[in-house]
Amino acid sequence: MDLDKIRLGMVCGTHKGSGTVTWVDGATQTVYLNDLMDNHAIEVGIEEIIDDPQIHNHEDSYY
Numbered sequence: 001m002d003l004d005k006i007r008l009g010m011v012c013g014t015h016k017g018s019g020t021v022t023w024v025d026g027a028t029q030t031v032y033l034n035d036l037m038d039n040h041a042i043e044v045g046i047e048e049i050i051d052d053p054q055i056h057n058h059e060d061s062y063y
Helices: none
Strands: 011-014 017-025 030-035 041-045
Touching: 011 030, 017 041
Parallel strands: none
Antiparallel strands: 011 017, 017 030, 030 041
């Protein structure tokens, strides 16, 4: 995913879990997320973000 597509507050899926974007560090290409399940911080590289409009991690649910 391109760094310019990442916005604060958007929900992103990664192999570490899904979370809400809280901070983007452009210098290191790092995205910081708050986990949707337990609100813990997740730190991932931009290449780890799953570029998909829907999140397919099994613990997430859809309405």
